[in-house]
Amino acid sequence: MTDWKSLITREMNNRDDSWDSVVSCTLTEEELCEQFDDGYGGSEGKPFTLWTKTRVYFPVVYDGKEWVESVSRDPDGKPTSHFGGE
Numbered sequence: 001m002t003d004w005k006s007l008i009t010r011e012m013n014n015r016d017d018s019w020d021s022v023v024s025c026t027l028t029e030e031e032l033c034e035q036f037d038d039g040y041g042g043s044e045g046k047p048f049t050l051w052t053k054t055r056v057y058f059p060v061v062y063d064g065k066e067w068v069e070s071v072s073r074d075p076d077g078k079p080t081s082h083f084g085g086e
Contacts, residue, residue: 001035001038002036003032004027004031004033004045004068005033007067010068011069012052018052021054022051022052023052025048025049026048026049026050027046027048038065038067040063042064043059043064044066045066047059053073055073056070058070062083069083
């Protein structure tokens with residue numbers, strides 16, 4: 001079991017970003033903290049988009065496994081890798 005806040009925080013840490021830079025989020029604080037099963041089988045996490053000053057965060061699912069990815073908010077010349085499997 002996990003929640004979006006934990007998964008977003010992990011992705012933020014990977015991208016040198018933080019909750020202090022959040023500009024907008026489509027989920028409430030309560031929704032961010034709702035527990036769900038992120039394991040394989042079916043997606044359970046509520047859809048969302050979260051914007052910080054430098055990145056856009058969103059849910060990804062592959063075969064029912066859920067996690068968070070992000071892309072640059074503004075063009076930076078860096079390509080985006082494939083999401084959802086290899």
